[in-house]
Amino acid sequence: MKELISILDGNTFLVSDRHGDIEPSMDFPTGLFTFDTRFLSTWLLLLDGERLHALSLDDSESYRTRYFLVPGEPTHFLDTKVSVIRSRGIGGGFDEELTVLNHSGQELSCTVRIEMAADFADLFEIKDVQRKQGQHTAKVEENTLRMTYRRQAFHRETVVRSSAAATVDKRGMTFQIEVSPHGEWTTRLSISTVIYGARGEDARAQLPLTGTRTMAAIEAEHAEFVAKAPKLGCDCQPLAGAYRRSLDDLAALRYESISLGVRLLAAGLPWFMTLFGRDSIITSLQVLPFLPELIPPTLTVLAGLQGVRLDDFRDEEPGKILHELRYGEAAGFEEQPHSPYYGSADSTALFVVLLDEYERWTGDVALVKQLEFAARSALTWIDTYGDLLGTGYVWYQTRNPRNGLENQCWKDSWDAISYSDGRLPTFPRATCELQGYAYDAKLRGARLARLYWNDPAYADRLEREAAELKERFNRDFWLPDKEYYALALDADGTPVDALSSNLGHLLWSGIVDESRARRVAEHLLGPRLYSGWGVRTLADDQGRYNPIGYHVGTVWPFDNSIIAWGLWKYGFRQEAGQICESMLAASRYFEGRLPEAFAGYERELTEYPVQYPTACSPQAWSAGTPLLLLRVLLGLEPQGEHLIIDPYVPSGMGRVELLDIPGRWGRVDALGRSRTPADEVEPR
Template sequence: MTDAVRRPTPADPMPGLESESGLPSAVIRNLPPELGPDAVAVVEGRTFMISDATGDIPEGTIGGLVHDDTRFLSRWVLRIGGAPLLLLSSGTVEDYSAAFFLTNPGIDGIQANSIGVRRQRFIGDGMHERVTLECFANKAITFDLRLSAGADFADLFEIKDSIPDRSQTIVRSHGSHGTHLDFSYRNGTFRASTRVEAVPPASRTEGDDLVWQVTLEPGQQWQCELTVPLQFGALQVTPKHRQFGEVFDGVREDAVSVWSNECAELRFDSELLRGVLDKTKADLAALRIEKSAGGVPIVLPAAGLPWFLTIFGRDSLISAYQTIVAGPSLARGTLLALASAQGTRFDDFRDEEPGKILHEIRSGELTQLNQKPHNPYYGTADATQLWLILLSEYWRWSGDDDLVRGFRDNIDAAVRWIDEYGDLDGDGYIEYATRSAQGLGNQCWRDSWDGIKFADGTIPVLPIATCEIQGYTYDARIRLAELADGPLGDPALAHRQRTLAGELYDRFNRDFWIEARGGYYAVGLDGEKRCIDSMTSNMGHLLWSGIVPPERARIVANQLMSEAMFSGWGVRTTSTEDEGYNPIGYHAGTVWPHDNSLIAHGLARYGFRQEANRIITAMLDAATYSNYRLPEAFSGYDRPYGRLPVPYPTACSPQAWSAGAPMLFVRTLLGLEIRDGRLVADPLLPVEFGRVAMDGVPALGTLWNVEATGDTASVRLAD
C-alpha cells in the first residue's frame, strides 16, 4: 500500500493496563513512602536525586541519583561510628540544591549531639555533596565517618517496577588510596559508569565504602567534598553549576537565563500571588531541558519530577502555551525540539506515523536496546494538534513570520497526519488505538489504564475518540487558517481548513452532546461509536478550544461549577455522580492544576469571568498548603471534608504544566491577548489581589508594561 492510503490497524481491542509510563499501573511503586514523608528531591534538567530526610539513599528503595533515565547511585548512606545520623532539619534550598542538618546518636565514648553534621548537595555538571562536621564536645573525639555507595544502573522504568540483579556484571575498580570508587556496567551497546570522587581522600576503602578516621578538637571543623561526575550528550547543554559558592549564589549563565531574563517583571500587592509566581519561575527553571538545535541553544520544559523528567509532547506543549505571556523562548524551543523528531514512517512498535508529534523520549538501557519503544514513542493522539496550536500562539505573540515559514514542511506533515492517519475509520474524528505490545491504551491526556470509562465504571473498547481531542483539532484548523492567511500566504489552505473546521463543529455538537443530567458532552466515542457517558473536566477543554456553541456554554459552565464537579479546590476530573468516581484515582476524580488552568481560560473566553476567578482563587489557595507550589494533582475530596487539599499520594512535584498553570491564571485574570497588532488587557481581578503589574511583557517584538486593579488596566509600550 502507499502511504496515502495505508491505515494502521489496532492490534489490541481493549486499552492496555498502562499508565503514562507504559507500565502496568497496578505495580507502579509509590513515592515517597519508602523514603518517608519528608523525602528530599533535587533536580536540574534531566538529572534528579531523591533521598530520605537525612540525605541517605538506603539500598532497595526508589531513591537514587538518576541521569538520562539511568540510576547512577542506588545507595548513598552516611554513618558516624557505624550509627545512622539523627535529623535536625532538612529541605531544598533551590530546586537544584538541598541542605541537611544532622547530629550523632550516642556511640562508644561520644555522647549524643556532640557532632554537628551539615550535608550540602546540589546537581549541576554532576552531583556534588559537601559534608561539614563540627565538634561540640568538651574534649577531643575520634571516630569513623563512613560513606556507603552503590550503583545498580537501573533503567527508570525498572525503578518504578522491579529491578533485575546486575551485580554480577557490575565491575568495581576502586582507588587504592581512598580517592575514588568506580562502578561500571555494560550490556551490548549500552554502557554506564559511576565514579565517586572524595577530597580529602578517605583513610581507607572497605568494599564499596569510603571510611575517614576523623579526630576533632573542641570547636574544630572538618570538611570533605564528594563528587559524582555525569556525562552529557552532544546535543545537551552542560549545566553551569560546578562549585558550591556558585550554586548557592544562584548564578546562571545557561540557556534558561535567557528565558528568565526575558520574563516580565511581576509585581503584586498580594503576597499569595507573589509567592506562587516566584515558585512557578523557579520550578520551570529547574525542569528545563537544554538542547542544541542547529547549533543554537534552546530550552524547553520537561514534564515533571521524578518519573517524567524528559520531553513529553503534550506536557511540554501545554506548559509552553501556559507560559507564553512570560516570554517566547520556551514555546520556540518546544516547537523546534518536537519538529525535529516528527514522525516520518510507520512503526507499530513505537506507534509512529508520518507527521505525528511524539509522546515521550527516553534514553535508558531498555530504550537503547529496543526493549522499550521510547526512542521516541509516539502514542499520543493530541500532540500533533497541540503543536499547531502552540505554533499559532507563538506567532500571535512574537510576530515571527520566518519561524512559521521555516516550519512549512512540518505543518504539511502534521495536517496530513490529522487528515489521513489520525482518523482511523474515516468518520471525521481523531481516534487512538495502540498497535504496540507496550503501547499506551489511552492516548489522550487521561492516559492511565482507566482514564476513560463509562459512567458505570466499565472500560470502553478501542479505538476511542475523546472529546477534547476533537476540540484541539477544531482549534488547530482555525488557527492554521489564520497562519495560511498570514505568513504562509496560502489562501487555498486557509479555505480548506476553515471548511473542515466548520464541518467538525457541526458533527461534533451533534454526536457528542448528551441531553441527560441537564446536558453535557460525552468524554468520547468508543470503538462501537457509543457515547462514553462519563461527566468529566474534559468539557472545560472544549471551552478553551472554542468548539462549544454559545447557547450551550452556560450549561457546560454550570456543570463544571456544580457540587458534583467542583471540589472547592478546583474542578474534578470526574463527577462524583459517576460510579467510576474515586477521589484518589489518578484520572477518576482528582483535581489537576493544568486541567483547571485550561478550564478557567476557556470559561473566560466565553465570558464566564466570575466562574474562572473562582477556580483560580481556589487553586492559588491550595498552593499555600504546599509551599506555594501546585503539584501534579490533588485528591478530589470536598474542601470542607479536610479543610485543606489532600495530596494525591504519588503526584509529581514539581511538574511543568502544574508549575505553568499560575502564569495562565494571571493571563486569564488580566484578560491579556494580542489584538490588531497590540497587547490588550481586559482584567477582572478579585479585590483581595489588589494591584497587579507586569513590566517588560515581550510581545510582537517589543516590550509592554501592564498594570491592573479590579476591572481597569493600562497597557503601554515599555520605555
C-alpha cells in the same frame, strides 16, 4: 510515605529522604539520575555505625540543600556532643560537603562511613523491575570509587572522589577521624556521572550546560532566567509566591538533549525528566506570554522528530508528533518503544495550536514559514491516520498492545476513560477534547495558510472542515438528558457518558456551541466536579470516582488552568476567576509549588488540599499554571500588533500589576484590581 527531598539542574536530579540518605525503593525512586539512568542507588551516611536524624534542612533552592543531623533518637538530641552538616549541590553530577562538628571540650574519635552503590537502573526498571543483562564492576582507587555498567555499546560510569583520605572498598568509603575540642572535620565528596558515547568519551562533552558547573554559575543562570520574565507586583501573596516559585522551577527543569543539542523543558521530576510532546506544548502555551524564547526550540525539535513512517512498535505514523523521548537502556535496546514513542493522539493538533499562538504573540513569521511542512503534515494526520474509523473524528488505539499506551489522551492511565457507571469502553476511542483540539488546529492552520503560506484555497478548506467538525461534534457528543458533552465515543459510536473535567478543554478550543456554553460552565463549577480547591478530573457521583485516583477524581492544576482559560474565552469571567482563586489558595499549602495533582476531597472536609501520594513535583505544566492563571486574571490577548488587556481580578485579591510583558508590540504593562459588587457583569 516517607518525605522525600529533591534537587535538580537540567536533566540531572537527586532524590533522597529528609536525612539526605539514598536507598533503593520500589515505591518511589530515590537516587542520582541523569538521562533516565540511576547513577547512585545507595548513599547512606553512618556515624560509628548508626544512622543520623535530621534536626532541620534547608531546601529553599532547587539545586542545593543542607541537612543538619545528629546521632541518636530524638529524645537524646539535647545531650548530643556531635552534629553533622551535609551540604550538597547538583550540576551534571553532584558534590557533597560533609562536616562533623565536635561540641564537647574533649577530643572526638569516631568512624564516618558512607555506603555507596550504583545499580544503573533504567527509570522503567524502577517502575517495573527487570533483570539487568549487562555487567557491573567496581574499582577501588586512591580516595576514589569507580562504579561501571556495560552492556554492549551501552556504557555508564559513576565516579566518587573524596578530598580527605579514605579507606575505600567496593561498597563505599570509611573515614577514621579525630576532631579537636569544639573543632570540626570536613571532606568534599565529588560524584561525577559519565555517559560514554561511540568514541569512548562522555556523550555530553559538547553540551556546555550539562556538564558539572559551580553553584555560582548555576545561581547566576537561574537569576538571569527569572530576570527575563515580566515583573509581578501584587497584593495577593499566594499569587506572588506561586509566580516566583514557578519561574524558579521552570529554570531548573530546562535540560540539554544529548542528540539534539538544544535547551528544552523536561516534563517533571522524578518520572518525566525528558521531552514530552503534550506536556511540552501545553507548558509552552502557559509560559508564552512570559518567556517566549522557550518556544522555538520546543517547536523545532518536535518538528524534527515528527513521524515519517508506520512503525507499530513506536506507534509512529506520518505527521504524528511524538509523545515521549527517552535515553535509557530500555529504549536503547528496544525493550521499550520510547526512542521516541508516538503514543499520543493530542500532541499533533496541539503542535499547530502552539505554532499559531506563538506567532500571534511574537510575530515570528520566519519560524511559521520554516515549520510549514511540519504543520501541514500534522493537519493531514488529523484527517488520515488520526481518523481511524473514517468518521471525521480523531480516534486512538495503540499499534503496540504489549508496550503501547492504552489511553493516548492526556488522561492516559488505564481506567481514565469510562462510562458513568464505571464500565470501560472498547477501542478505538474518540475522547471529546481531541475533537476540540482538532477544530482549533484547523482554524489556526487556516490563519497561517492565508497569511503566511500563500495558500488561500487550503485556508478555505480548513475553515470549512472546522465548521463541519463543530456541527458534527455538537450533534454526536451532546447528551440532551444530561446536558453536557460525552467524555468520548466508543468503537460503535456510542457516547461514553461520564461527567469529566474535559468539558473545560472544549471551551478552550472553541468547539462548544454558544447556546450550550453556560450549561457547561455550570457543570464545571457545580458540586459534582468542583471540590472547592479546583475542578476534579471526574465527577464525584461517577462509577470510577476516587478522590485519590490518578485521573478519576484528583484535581490537576494544569487542567484547571486550561479550564479557566476556556471559561474566560466564553465570557465567564467570574467563573474563571473562581478557578484562579482556588488554585492560588491551594498553592499556599504546597509552599507555592503546585504539584502534578492533589486529592479531590471537598474543601470543607479537609480544610487543606491533600497531596496525591506519588505526584511529580516540580512538574512543568503545574509550574506553568500560575502563569496562565495570571494571563486569565489580566485578560491578556494578542490582537494584531497590540496586546488587549481586560482584567477581571476576584474580590479580595487587590492589585495585580505585570510589567514588561514581551511580544510583537515590544514590552507593555498590565494592571488589574479586585472587583467590587458594582463591577459584576453577567457573562453571556
